Amino acid sequence: MPKRQQRTATWSRFANVDQEAEPAAFVRHMNTLAGLDLVKAYKQETFGLLEAKAGAKLLDVGCGPGTDARELAALVGPDGRVVGVDKSETMIAEARQLIQNQNLPLQYQIGDAYGLEFADNAFDGCRADRVLHHLDRPQTALAEIIRVVRPGGWIVLVDPDFDGFLIDSPDKAATRKVMQKRSDLYPNGRCGRQLFGLLKKAGLTDVTVAPTPIVFEDFDFVDQHVLGLRDAAEALRHSGELSSQQVEDWLGQLAQASREGLFFCMTLLFIARGRKPIKAE
Ligand SMILES: C[S@@+](CC[C@H](N)C(=O)[O-])C[C@H]1O[C@@H](n2cnc3c(N)ncnc32)[C@H](O)[C@@H]1O
Secondary structure (H helix, E strand, O other): OOHHHHHHHHOOOHHHHHHOOOHHHHHHHHHHHHOOHHHHHHHHHHHHHOOOOOOOEEEEEOOOOOHHHHHHHHHHOOOOEEEEEEOOHHHHHHHHHHOOOOOOOEEEEEOEOOEOOOOOOOEEEEEEEOOHHHOOOHHHHHHHHHHHEEEEEEEEEEEEOHHHOEEOOOOHHHHHHHHHHHHHOOOOOOHHHHHHHHHHHOOOEEEEEEEEEEEEOOHHHHHHHHHOHHHHHHHHHHHOOOOHHHHHHHHHHHHHHHHOOOOOEEEEEEEEEEEOOOOOO
């Protein structure tokens, strides 16, 4: 398969990072995004929603290279405890490496969101940041998260919704086709809009969802680090759903808009929170 087509699907394949040809690329990808101000800002918001304060015991499911767990460890201090769990050995190795020889109330474990190896009610709160859209059974993972959080504790979930990306292009039909192609690559690409119902159906109380706008103004960045637009368009050309001319025009117009400072891409990140009922069965 040509390199370009491989990249299209890459960021939709976080479900099995260690089986990928270059797992380290997934770590680099996470670090690139973690460096963006808009990402730092929404993450801070989730720490507040989680009530990450001194002495708290918190869990970060799908912690990746551990950026957020490190921040949480600073917030809970020496009397608290943070555990970061990820299915990927590569992610956990990177996370551990970054805290080597540091005396933090923080531990990383390889583990699966579908079966967390913790006792019931073990944590004061749990977050899963951009994890559930990579799972084909998000409700099973959520049930596990709820099980390990104590009654009254907060659960905070963050996910995008890939059917909700808006791109300003004169070709409406091509834009829709590309975005649909992109969204359908994910196990659960429309997760963002489902979080409200997911938390409610799971019996959580005080459920809120804050749709947070994210704006990108650089076509190349969006292509390489967020959506793989060139590759998705190429795949549609390959399947005959878009003509060569349409693909060239569509990509050319977006690149041109970017050079002129006119490229505009927006999406909503859904930040959802719910509380485990005090009288849990
Ligand atoms: C997009 S990354 C997000 C990482 C981190 N939460 C962040 O916001 O930087 C998704 C992470 O979920 C992990 N993951 C995917 N499926 C998982 C599962 N079933 N159980 C635990 N972790 C999983 C991946 O290995 C990856 O590190």
